[in-house]
Amino acid sequence: MTDRLKKILLGEQGLVVIFVVAFALVSALVPNFLTDRNMLGLLQSVVTVGIVACTMMFCLAARDFDLSVGSIVAFAGMVAVMASNATGSILLGLLAAIACGAFVGFINGVVIAKFRINALITTLATMQIVRGLALIASDGRAVGINSPDFYQLALSKLLGIPTPIWVLAVLFGIFGFVLNRTVFGKNTLAIGGNPEASRLAGVNVDRTRIWIFTLQGVVCGIAGILLASRITSGQPNAAVGLELSVISACVLGGVSLAGGRATMSGVIVGVLIMGIAENAMNLLNIPAFYQYIVRGVILLLAVLLDNLRSSALGRR
Amino acid sequence: MSFLDFSRITKTYPGVKALSDVSFGVDKGAVHGLMGENGAGKSTLIKILSGDQLADAGEISIEGKVQAYASTRDAFDNGVIVIHQELQLVPELTVAENLSLGRFPASAGIIARARMLDDVGAKLKSAGIDIDMRRKVKTLSIGERQMVEIAKAIMLDARVIALDEPTSSLSSRESEILFALIDRLRGEGKVIIYVSHRLDEVFRLCDSLTVLRDGKLAAHHISLKDVTRDQVVAEMVGREISDIWGFRPRKAGDIRLKIEALSGAKLRTPANFEARAGEIVGFFGLIGAGRSELMRLVFGADPRSGGAITVDGKGIHATDPHGAIRAGVVLCSEDRKHDGIIQGRSIEENINISSRRHHTRFGVLNRASEIATAETFIKKLKVRTPSRKQDIINLSGGNQQKVILGRWLSEQGVRVLIVDEPTRGIDVGAKSEIYELLYQLAEDGMAIVVVSSELPEVMGICDRILVMCGGRISAELNRNQFAEKAILAAALPDKKTPDAIAS
Structure with missing residues (x-):
């Protein structure tokens, strides 16, 4: 009995099994958890972490690291609002935000890849620079949105499901495909496995x-x-x-910090586990201070499980 | 009953029976050879001995006492120490610190340096190991590091010491020192298990020998007196190999690769050479003669500072591996682990990593062609694996080499194949297979460049040999001019130091 349980938990799909069990337990034990409204709320609460986790997965899989994501998210939000307020065109605002994000990412990439500066240090620096830019641009205050159409991005629904959740789902799909079915994805994993051998290949x-x-x-x-x-x-x-939540979710989803190992399904499960834990604690009115502890414990347990799994595969 | 007994050891990995029912014994004060082809089960047996892996069935006993190790630490504590090919030392610590690691003589947490140096010094002296114990390990040569590793075993009062391919990266002088040390340990009544591919060494050192084949005991010789080398080779491969080189003469065609005045940061003297279609050109020299550095320049692995590379009359201007691959020049590096295999990824991905670009559309993989390519080369190159999905790290050295060759052969239109140390750490049977493959590729019109530190190998398989010494090409000989003395003389620097010849 225990042997079989061990086999299931430590197998390839161990994380998914744990997720399903946790979901079922929480559904049964926490009142108001398994309602349409709460489910949508849960998904909406993980949109930011989930979206950023898509590419953080690539970063970690290639043995890199990105601490600047939280700052870029804030900065891009500022740019989107300010640019659309200034031009009166939401589309221009959105394009400007994405362009700014891409630019910061590109700078990160060039410094790390071409000048061979450690990714942790580089993104630690850009994290602060970009946060500084966001604060300077707005003089440290929040900037209100002029056009009500801008709210609609988050408020609009398709088939009863809010747009951000659709965006998240589409990105999960796209990056899952990119990781497994494209040269870019395979090269990413190969670089994480052995950068020098990849170059020579x-x-x-x-x-x-x-x-x-x-x-x-x-x-x-x-x-x-x-x-x-x-x-x-x-x-x-x-x-x-945000960077810490995103990296936690990826690691929870079985992405190896040593590079070379990542799956989209794992990351999705990692993101959801974090979301469920937070959601359930909110429903149970557990104070925010305790939630930090629970999140930390979950992360440690996940990594321990991963460790057990690797050694079980190696030693039998 | 012997001092060390293996009894009916069986171990199965998913899809492979690594060892089945292997039993043999080794006496006290004996050096016992363990031979077999790649995948024959030597490494698995050593891993079980070291506590790294658990046997499915069977047991190991020392002096009649059954040993049950839950970890390598357990094996350590019972005096069983395995010295692996990859050494386990801390580069930033000194020799003395490495040898005391885990058992520092200390009071209140402060290391008693004088006592540490005394203890280590005494042990090193009694073992006859002459290394300055104040030096940091990172400043030692590989041979010296190996000595430190053995010293560690002596410090721990090991009863059984297993050495896994200890000479694979040693020069012949360093090997001699190692052999002397092993002789001394034998005299002290230790049991030495000596895993090697090299028949010469086994016959020189070992008192007794076990040969494994396909996970089974193929032969057990209590004494090597009446055993011949051919016999052992036959036991390893399961058939007679009359001529391991199997050289076949070919006709050389037009010039494929032309190198003119090529130089780079690690190779100052400009080099010139050419290789023709259908020709196998060998590069021989001592370690550090500049052979690998030259090949890395040709392949664009290191940037070149001057010179021209021409393939079939067309110059290569790109100075990165990608450009060389596009021009049809590929390189199998000497250091497979660092520069060749991509750990953690499957055989399939390791084969397809480069050639997949021919089959993709807008960067999207063609799954069917990737699977077909992998299956084709696994079959063609006889890679021993349960599945194409197997992580490459689980393969033996020879099979990894075949996968890397498969990576390049799956590229369409390879014109020049450079192989650096094609058979390092690879056993006799797989060697012949790789030579045969090189002949076939040459016959199909490729120009092949083989870099090797093994003189018999370059003499056995090449049409022409270029000798390098101190960063320049010092001699060129055609097959009818091959002579061991002439080649060695050209490989040695002016100050004649014959004992520095790499084995």
Whole structure:
């Protein structure tokens, strides 16, 4: 009995099994959890983390790291609001936000890949620079949205489901495909597995890494726009600490920090587990201070499980 | 009953029976050879001995006492120590610190340096190991590091010491020192398990020998007195190999690769050479002669500072591997682990990583062609694996080499194949297979460049040999001029130091 349980938990799909069990338990035990309204609320609460996790997965899979995502999300939100207020065109505002995100990501990528500066240090620096830019642009205050159409990005619904959730789902689909079915995805995993061997096998390692960070910037831009729309303003202090939630979700989803190992399904499950934990604690009125502890414990348990799984595969 | 007994050891991995029912014994004070082809089960047996893996069935006993190790630490504590090909030392610590690691003589947490140096010094002296114990390990040569690794075993009062391919990266002088040390340990009554591909060494060192084949015991020789080398080779492969080189003469065609005045940061003297279609050109030299550096320049792995590379009359201007691959020049690096295999990814992905660009559309993979390519080359190159999805790290050295060759052969239109140390760490059977493959590729019109530190190998398979010494090409010999003495003389620097010849 225990042997079989061990086999299931430590197998390839162990995380999914745990997720299903946790979901069932929470549904049964927490009142008001399994309602349409709460489910949509839960999904909406993970939109930002989920979107950014898509590309963070690539970053980690290539043995890189990106701490600047939270700042880029805030900055892109500011840019979206300010640019659309200034031009009167929401579309221009959105494009400007995405372009800014892409630009910061591109700079990250070039510094890391071409000048060979450690990714942790580089993005630690851009994290602060970009946050500073957001604060300067708005003089430290929130900037209100002029056009009510901008709110509609977050408020509008398709088939009863809010647009941001659709965006999240589409991005999950796209990046899952990119990881498994494209040269870019396979090269990313190969670089994480062995960068030098990948280079000698003809992979353009530098260009791939620059693309990864640029994409990360683009995706942060999208997340920033949706966040600004949801909170109805550009907030220079938005998304503080987002990078840690995103990396936690990825690691929870089985992405290896040593590179070379990542799955989209794992990351989706990681994002949802974090969301469910938070949602259930809110429903149970557990104070926010305790929630930090629970989140930390969940992360540790996930990593321990992953460790057990690798050694079980190695030793039997 | 012997001092160390393996009894009916069986181990199955998913899809492979690595060991089945292997039993043999080793006496005290004996050096016992363990031979077999890649995948024969040597490594698995060593892993079980070291506590790294658990046997499915069977047991190991020392002096009649059954040993049950839950970890390598357990094996350590019972005096069983395995010295792997990849050494386990901390580069930033000194020799003395490495040897005391985990058992620092200390009071109140402060290391008693004088006592540490005394203890280590005494042990090193009694073992006859002459290394300055104040030096940091990172400043030592690989041979010296190996000595430190063995010293560690001595410090721990090991009863059983297993050495896995200890000479694979040693020069012949370093090997001699190692052999002397092993002789001394034998005299002290230790049991030495010596895993090697090299028949010469096994016959020189070992008292007894076990040969494994396909996970089964193929032969157990209590004494090597009446055993011949051919016999052992036959036991390993399960058939007679009359001529391991199997050289076949070919006709050379037009010039494929032309190198003119090529130089780079690590190779100052400009190099010139050419290779023709259908020709196998060998590069021989001592370690550090500049052979690998030259090949890395040709492949664009390192940037070149001057010179021209021409393939079939067309110059290569790109100075990165990608440009070389497009021009039909590929390189199998000498350091497979660092520069060749992509750990954590499957055989399939390792084969397709480069050639997949021919089959993709807008960057999207063609799954069917990737699977077909992988299956084709696994079959064609006889890669031993349960599945194309197997992580490449789980394969033996020879099979990894075949996968890397498959990576390049799946590229359409390879004109020049450069192989650096094609058979390093690879056993006799797989060697012949790789040579045969090189002949076939040459016959199909490729120009092949083989870099090797093994003189018999370059003499056995090449049409022409270029000798390098101190960063320049010092001699060129055609097959009818091949002579061991002439080649060695050209490989040695002016100060004649014959004992520095790489084995």
